[in-house]
Amino acid sequence: MIPRxxxxxxxxxPKLHDQWSGVDLAEVLKEPTAYLAIxxxxxxxxxxxAQAGERLWERGRLPGGSxxxxxxxxxxxxxxxxxxxxxKYEIFRQSYPQTPLDKSQxxxxxxxxxxxxxxQRDRDHQPVAEIAALMRPExxxxxxxxxxxxxxxxxxxxxxNMWGVRTVILSGFHLDWCIExxxxxxxxxxxxxxxxxxxxxxxxxxxxAPTLERLNTFFAPVISTDRAIDLLxxxxxxx
Numbered sequence: 001m002i003p004r005x006x007x008x009x010x011x012x013x014p015k016l017h018d019q020w021s022g023v024d025l026a027e028v029l030k031e032p033t034a035y036l037a038i039x040x041x042x043x044x045x046x047x048x049x050a051q052a053g054e055r056l057w058e059r060g061r062l063p064g065g066s067x068x069x070x071x072x073x074x075x076x077x078x079x080x081x082x083x084x085x086x087x088k089y090e091i092f093r094q095s096y097p098q099t100p101l102d103k104s105q106x107x108x109x110x111x112x113x114x115x116x117x118x119x120q121r122d123r124d125h126q127p128v129a130e131i132a133a134l135m136r137p138e139x140x141x142x143x144x145x146x147x148x149x150x151x152x153x154x155x156x157x158x159x160x161n162m163w164g165v166r167t168v169i170l171s172g173f174h175l176d177w178c179i180e181x182x183x184x185x186x187x188x189x190x191x192x193x194x195x196x197x198x199x200x201x202x203x204x205x206x207x208x209a210p211t212l213e214r215l216n217t218f219f220a221p222v223i224s225t226d227r228a229i230d231l232l233x234x235x236x237x238x239x
Contacts, residue, residue, distance in 0.1 A: 011064065011197070011198045011224060012197065012198070012208045012209040012212055013197035013198050013212060013222060013223065013224045014197070014209075014212055014213050014216050014222060016216065016221060016222070016223065017216045017217055017221070020221045023221065025194065025221060025223070025231050026231050026234045026235040027235070028166075028167050028192055028194070029080075029167060029194075029231055029232060029235040029236065030235045030236070031166035031167045031192070032163060032164045032165050032166050032167070033080075033082050033083075033165065033166070033167040033168070033169060034082065034083045034084070034085055034159075034160060034163065034165045034167075034168055034169070035073075035074075035077045035082050035083070035084045035085065035168075035169040035171075036085050036087070036150070036156075036168055036169065036170050036171075036172075036182060037070070037074070037084065037085065037086050037087070037131070037171055037172050038087045038150060038170070038171070038172035038173065038178045038179060038182060039087065039089070039172040039173035039174060039178055039179075040070070040086065040127055040128055040131040040172060040173070041088065041089075041124065041125050041126065041127060041128060042123055042124055042125070042126055042127070042128050043091055043124045043125060044056050044057070044128075044173050044174075045057045045060055045067065045128040045130075045131075045173070046128055046129075048123075049124055050091050050092070050109070050110075050113060050116075050124050051091065051203070054203040054204070056173060056201050056203070057128075059201060059205060060201060064198070066171075066173075066198065066199050066200055066201045067128075067130055067131075069171075069196070069198050069199040069225040070130075070131070070171055070172075070199045070225075071130060071134065072225055072229065073169075073171060073196055073199050073225050073228060073229070074134045075134075076228065076229040076232050076233070077169065077232065079232070079233075079236075079238040080232045080233075080235070080236035080238070081236065082169070082232075082236070083139075083140070083163060083165075084136075084139045084140070085139070085140045085141075085142055085156065085159065086127065086131075086135065086139060086140070086141050086142070087141070087142045087143075087144060087150050087172075087178075088125055088126075088127075088141060088142070088143045088144075089125065089143070089144050089145070090121075090124070090125045090145075091109050091110070091124065091125070092106075092109075092110055092113075092116075092121050092124070093106040093109075093110075093145075094106060094107070094110065096145060102147075140159055142154050142155065142156050144156075148177045148178045148181050149178070149181045149182070149185060150178060150181075150182055151182065151185045151189070157189065160191065165191065166191065166192055167191065167192045167193075167194065168182075168186050168191045168192065168193045168194070169193075169194050169196065169228070170182055170183055170186075170193050170194065170195045170196065170200075170220070171195070171196040171199035171200050172199070172200060173200065173201050174201070174202055174203050175200040175201055175202045175207075175208060175211050175212070176202045176203075176207050176208075176211040179195065179200050179215075180211060180214070180215060180219075183195055183215055183219045183220045184219050186220070187219055187220070193219070193220040194220060194221050194223065194228070195212070195215050195216075195220045195221070195222045195223075196222075196223060196224070196225055196228050197212045197216075197222045197223065197224060198224050198225050199225050200212075
């Protein structure tokens with residue numbers, strides 16, 4: 001049994017950078033918007049996952065942690081009638097086409113797990129229970145096989161363009177990898193990303209604050225879950 005953690009989790013969400021002071025985020029959220037939730041897998045967020053050594057499954061369940069904040073955010077997004085896009089990827093990639101760099105990296109990720117059964121590997125990339133309970137048939141699921149960019153080789157850009165999306169709400173794991181790449185790509189492709197900082201996490205906790213600071217300084221406004229909920233309620237009153 002996993003011991004319950006009692007300590008409070010302190011938010012690392014930075015003060016909104018001055019460069020975003022000219023942006024009315026409520027107005028930005030009135031634009032056609034999609035919520036892109038990345039990396040909510042057993043691999044990262046379950047104690048039996050292949051990446052459990054990072055202990056994000058533990059940190060994310062502390063009071064004020066990323067999993068609880070994501071649950072709150074999903075409810076607010078649904079109340080605002082915003083489309084939700086989930087993602088899946090696999091850490092076991094030995095069957096993928098790969099360069100020598102890929103092979104070395106993928107083998108390193110899988111080291112020590114050679115005895116895992118097909119069932120264990122399949123369970124690893126499935127959504128963690130708290131998130132699976134929130135999914136609906138009308139949501140989209142993006143399965144991506146790139147190193148960490150959910151836009152590459154997937155239908156995601158097609159979906160966003162088809163829906164006329166201008167604004168993309170981002171949260172998930174890993175913050176310093178998939179979330180940062182998604183925010184950068186959003187800007188390059190003309191979308192307006194907003195990162196929900198306390199609904200994200202890095203593999204190493206000490207990397208979270210500098211990554212959020214970098215995102216906030218260069219690529220996207222970084223706000224808290226509570227701020228996002230307030231903005232959504234202002235921009236899109238529930239019907």
